[in-house]
Amino acid sequence: MAPAPRFDNALCHGYERLAAWADLLDRINVFPVADADTGTNLKISLAPLRQPGPSPRRLRDNLLRAATGNSGNIACAFFGELIGARGLGDLPQRIPSARDKARQAVIDPQPGTMLTIFDALAESVGSNGWSTGHPDCTETIAQLEAAVAATTSMLPDLKQAGVVDAGALGMFIFLEACFAFLFPSDRPLRTVTEIFPSGLSIRTGWAARNHIGEYCVNTMIQSDAGFETVQQALDGYGSSIVVSGMENQIKVHAHTSDRDGLRKRLSRLGAVTQWAEDTMDAPTVAPVRAGDVHIMTDAAGSLTIEDARQLGMTLLDSYLIVGDRICPETLLDPAALYAAMASGTRVTTAQASVFERHQSYLHATRRFDRVIYLCVGSVYTGNYQTATRWQAASDDPDRLTVVDTGSASGRLGIAAMATARFARTASTTDSVQAFAEKALADSRELVFLDTLKYLAAGGRISRTKGFFGNLLHLKPIISPEPEGAAKVGVVRNRREQLDFALQRLSRDLSKATNAMILMQYTDNRPWIESNVVPTIQSTHPKAEILVRPISLTSGAHMGPGTWAVAYLPG
Known part of the structure; x- marks a missing residue:
């Protein structure tokens, strides 16, 4: 029997809150290795819980296959035992069993990790009214909160770094939201930074151990x-x-x-x-400095998680559903997506829920005094409307500035990247917003489609009339504009695509000495790097040329063979 929808949805609710705070978990990840990936691994591993529906066995199998990293594998062992619970009455038996399953999976279990949280939860459901069907959820959450705070003193690495354990905190974030869904209240969920006023930033001077060669x-x-x-x-x-x-x-x-x-x-x-x-080399993560104007944007802008870390940005994910597998956009391997599309596997996209987006705004505005959200154009998604409604209802609306960029894909990405660089030295929100608006006005993008069959299959165009007319056997060139995708040309082959790009770059960047050019690929990275980039470098030797995968939500609609170039004059 499939899990009761209410409990299914509670697990989904927990995952969505975890996903919104995952960046924080990455930043405080010091044990067992300071590789800044605990939040990332939990987002990947527990993503199947975001899509209720499969049978318990199928969902457990999806969790097993998605599990990655130390934290992700332990968490999946735990939640795999909860799948199939019919409701609250099952939890007093299921939770201790899930705790045991997670602990048995670890060869050398350590205190001060997520296992400590599972112990506290199993102990709590043994009392506090759970067995009688009237649990005191407030007391259970208080016990979990205390268990997270205690992790700092349990492991030398955590104590030296001055942080709580990232995996333990991740499980608290998940479980508090899960229980809030099961036990509705008029009180909103507390922010993580309010619950834990200390232990959420690594102590200055702390140095991670070297794991080169591992x-x-x-x-x-x-x-x-x-x-x-x-x-x-x-x-x-x-x-x-x-x-x-x-x-x-x-x-x-x-x-x-x-x-x-x-x-x-x-x-x-x-x-x-x-x-x-x-x-296991530690990635470069930009330091968080007081007074910085923080840039937040959508992953639809063709930026990677590595870009976000190096620039200190926040990327808001959408989701890709490939067959029965679901994954955040920034954490899916592009090669896997396009191989699946080429083989005929059904691929769809999904927005983050309104709850997850609200949690993301809350996360950013509680960690930074001033946040500018460069939002994908309102003509493409409802993100702008969702953000402005949240801002209007916020108790501190001045922390967040929402900009409808009118753009998507590389044009959004290149403007966001330039703005994030500028924001590192800017002193006022107004100056950063003015820079962003000028960058958006000056930037351009050309998207070269190889075929229209994926857009047609997804219902994005008509095969008989509309935007592309009878061009199904040619290769249109489009540009994301505030009014929507505009057709700017049509060619017959890849050589003509490159010629068109060179002509536009020559026209628009003729006087630019330090232009940024963002090349984007789908399944054609070798051709982009060996043919397109050298050709553009020869004509624009002073330009900064970056190569990135095109936004996977865009790629999922436009298909393999697509490529794009976005550019911003100096």
Whole structure:
């Protein structure tokens, strides 16, 4: 039997709040490795909970496959046991079982992590009226809050850095929202910064340990060996090892300097069906400074999560649904998206819920005194209307300035990037907003479509009339404008696309000495980098040329073969 819709929706509610605060979790992530990815991994791993509907077994399988990173694998082991709960009456039995499942998955469980939160939750549902069907949710949340605050003193790394554990905080953020949905109240959810006035910023001077030469490995094996056998076999092959799964599908996470040895060891236990590895070097994260004007924009602007970290920006995600897999836009591999589209897999997009967007605005305005939201054009989505309504109802509306950029894709991205750079040294919100508005007015973008079949299949154009008329066998060139996508040309092949781009760049950048040019690709990155970029560099040698994947929500509608160039004069 499928989970009761009410509990399904509570899990979704918890995920949406977690997603909105994930950047904060990344910033305070110091254990077990300070690689600024706890929030990111939880967003990826728990994304299946955002899409209620599959059978409990299918949803557990989706969680298992999505699980990534130390925190993500442990959290998925926990929530996998809650899937299928019919309602509150099941939770006093389900939660202790879920706690045990999460703890058993970890070879070397540590206090002061999300396991501590699961312990506190399991203890709470053993009392506080849960068994009688009248739980004191307020007391349960208070116990979880105290457990998070206590993590700072439980692990040396956390104590030295002066922060709470990122994974523990992530579970608190999720569970508080989940319970708020199950037990409605007139009181709004408290902000995370209000609940924890300390422990949310790394102490000045703290230095992370060096993990050069080590890898974070996430892998799946098909094996009948059993979890305990797999855990025993991995002794000595790394640290932060988490083993979980369903029947003969076993997921393994490990930090190791011997990835080849780990793979050989796993291959002796069964068939390796999935393998992903990342270096454990800490990413560059822009410092948060008092007085900065913070820039927030939509991920529809073709910027990456790495861009956001380096520039100190906030990116607001939409979601991609590829088959039955759901993933935030900035965290999906572009190659996987376009391979799925080429194979005929159904791909759709979804906006973040209004609740998630409101939580994102709250997060930004509680961490920064002044926030400018460069919003994707109101003609394309309802984000501008949602933000302005929230701002009007806010108790401190002056913290947020909402700008309807009238743009999308690379034109939005290049203006947002330039504005974020300017904001690092600007002193007033007005000066940053004026810069942003000029950058938006001066920027241009050309989007080169390879085929119209994806737009037609998605209902974005008519096959018989309308915007593109009878151009289904040609290659239109469009530009995102405040009034919508405007057709600016049509060509027959890739060579003519490049010629058109060169002519427009020559016309619009003839006097620019320090222009920014943003090249965007779908499944054609090698051609962009080996053909297009060198050609443009030869004609605009002083321009800064950046190469990024086109916004995946745009790419999902326009399809493989599409590419684009956005540009901003100096």
